[in-house]
Amino acid sequence: xxxxxxxxxxxxxxxxxxxxxxxxxxQERVNQFAECTGDHQFIHVDEEKAKQTPFGGTIAHGFxxxxxxxxxxxxxxxxxxxxxxxxxxxxxxVRFIQPVRVGSRVRLGVTVLxxxxxxxxxxxxxxxxxLEIEGQAKPAYIAESLALCFV
Numbered sequence: 395x396x397x398x399x400x401x402x403x404x405x406x407x408x409x410x411x412x413x414x415x416x417x418x419x420x421q422e423r424v425n426q427f428a429e430c431t432g433d434h435q436f437i438h439v440d441e442e443k444a445k446q447t448p449f450g451g452t453i454a455h456g457f458x459x460x461x462x463x464x465x466x467x468x469x470x471x472x473x474x475x476x477x478x479x480x481x482x483x484x485x486x487x488v489r490f491i492q493p494v495r496v497g498s499r500v501r502l503g504v505t506v507l508x509x510x511x512x513x514x515x516x517x518x519x520x521x522x523x524x525l526e527i528e529g530q531a532k533p534a535y536i537a538e539s540l541a542l543c544f545v
Contacts, residue, residue, distance in 0.1 A: 414466040453493040466502035483540035
């Protein structure tokens with residue numbers, strides 16, 4: 395993660411911060427997500443029934459894919475020098491474009507969209523997070539993620 399002097403932090407607006415490593419979405423991960431959220435819709439957990447759908451098999455929950463942002467973005471966010479902590483501030487938008495089929499590999503691309511000082515010593519960083527699916531032209535989603543950094 396780039397640590398940047400506050401005087402230079404806004405120079406990162408518009409910068410592409412790169413991509414995460416590839417991560418395989420396996421059925422065990424999907425089943426665990428279904429268990430912890432209570433979302434047991436068959437397209438996620440019933441491999442035989444899901445084969446009969448246009449997806450041809452099980453797919454990851456959209457919110458499972460979205461919940462991977464913290465893990466996949468490790469090292470891909472810019473941080474103001476002296477940051478004591480950063481917290482998830484939410485999302486400005488998210489669009490699920492294509493489902494992630496179980497067995498697919500995904501990676502996250504991050505681009506800084508905006509950086510503003512919300513309050514003295516509090517920097518709001520807005521980033522575009524794009525979850526790419528290996529071998530697919532369209533991403534799984536594009537989300538505008540917000541992080542609040544405390545200096």
